[in-house]
Amino acid sequence: MAWFDRSTDPEGQPDGRDDRRGLILSLAAHGLLVLLMVVGFSSAPDNPGPVQVELWAKGTVAEAAPPQEQEEQTPPPVEEPPTPEPPTPDDNAQKAAEAQAEAVRQAAAQQAQLAEAQARAEAAAKAQADAEIALAKERKAREEAERLAQEQAAKAKAEQEAAAKAAKEKAAKEAADKAAKEKAAQEAADKAAAEQAAAEKAAADKAAKDKAAKEKAAQEKAAAEKAAAEQAAKDKAAKAAADKAAADKAAKEKAAKEAAAKREALKAAMRGDVSEAAGIPSGNADRNQRGGGGNDGYAAQVRACVQPGVIYNVPPRSGSGNPTASFRTRLSSNGAVQDVNLTSTSGDPRFDAAVRKGILACSPFPKPPSGRYPSYIDVDYRMYD
Known part of the structure; x- marks a missing residue:
């Protein structure tokens, strides 16, 4: 029913239907109380029935006077008792006593019904009051729950907005960090x-x-x-x-001519030794620090001196190429190595470095056949024999 609908207004507050409901319950309780009182009073007779007392004189028999008519009442239906035998004087006295007792009993019953109706009315009133109190408590609890729900909703909304803001700030920071890293990587690559x-x-x-x-x-x-x-x-x-x-x-x-010829011969001999050590063709000689055609002269001595110091894992040969590292080696007057300069690379820096270390380890150089060391010797070192 619409009267018992606990709806709320658009603002979330209870409307006036709860008051109407309480009013209806109160009227129903009072109506029930009045109905019980009316039924109790209407079921009781206006006055108790007459009590007949028969007095018997000695040797005489009096006839019982007919009972007085009472106002028409609507007694509750009762079973008809069996037809009694004609009363005797003792029976009449007993009946009168029983009638009086019945009247007393009915009066007590009426009093009990009245008391019960009053108790029911009080109970109904108390129930109505308890119901109103319960309704007030329920309304208050509902309002409190609605208030808490609104507060929680507002709090949840604020937390959600804060989380969204934090996520946005975090995404922006991550994007900035990523851009900075990419920029640093690009700068490092450029460098x-x-x-x-x-x-x-x-x-x-x-x-x-x-x-x-x-x-x-x-x-x-x-x-x-x-x-x-x-x-x-x-x-x-x-x-x-x-x-x-x-x-x-x-x-x-x-x-003078003979002296000049001797000087030229010495120079030619020294040039020949240098050419042999450098692997440069000189006459019919062609020398290499790691072997080659020709005789086993000064070039073989230089090869035997340099080769042990060349520490390099030579790969298997492929093709006809033969990488060669060329160095100009400056010597002192006693053959000690003063400086080693790379004049032509083999294409492999590790091989060049290994040959340079071998030349440095060959100090002093073997003494040339002329007996005098030149100021420098060009050394060509080939990777493969």
Whole structure:
């Protein structure tokens, strides 16, 4: 029913239906109390029935007077008792006593019914009061629950908003960290590329410088040989002029020519030793630090000195290529190694380094056949024999 519907208004507060319900319950309890009182009073007779007392005189028999008519009442249906035998005087007195007792009993029953109706009315009133108190408590509890629910909802909403904000800030921080890492990685890659380019440029510059130095040395050597040839020609012309100019100077010029020839022979011998040590063709000789054609002269001695110090795991040979590392080795007057410079790389830095260590370990160098050490020796070391 709509009266017992505990609905709330749009703002979440109880409406007036709970008050109507309490009013209806109160009216029902009072109506029940009034109905019980009316039934109790209407079921009781207005006055008790008459009590008849028969007095018997000695030797006479009195007839019982007929009972007075009472107002018409609606007694509760009772079973008809069996037809009694004609009363005797003692029976009439007993009946009168019983009627009086019945009247007393009915009055007591009416009093009991009235008391019971009053008790029921009080109980109904108390129940109504308890119901109203319970309704008030229930309404208060519902309002408190609604308030707590609203507070919890507001708290949950605030926590959700805070969590969303924290997640957003965390995502932004992670994105910033990722961008910073990517930037740092890119900068490191750029730096590494720049360093590699610089190293390659430095290596190219060094190779160019080494090549230029080698070419310059070759030019200087050619110029020296040309100057020596020109000087020889001049010496020869001077000798011829001296021979023609004065006979007395012939012996002196001859001695000078012989001395010059000895110097040239010594230089040629030294150049031949240097060429043999460097693996440069000289006449019919062709030498290599790790073997080759020709005889077992000075080149074999240098090879035997350098090879033990070259510590390198030579890979299996593939193809006809033979990587060669070329070094210019500067020597002191006693053959000690003063400096070792790479003039031509083999293409393998580890092999170049191993050959350089072998040359440094060969100190002093074997003594040349001429007995004098040159200022430098160019050493070509091939990876494969």
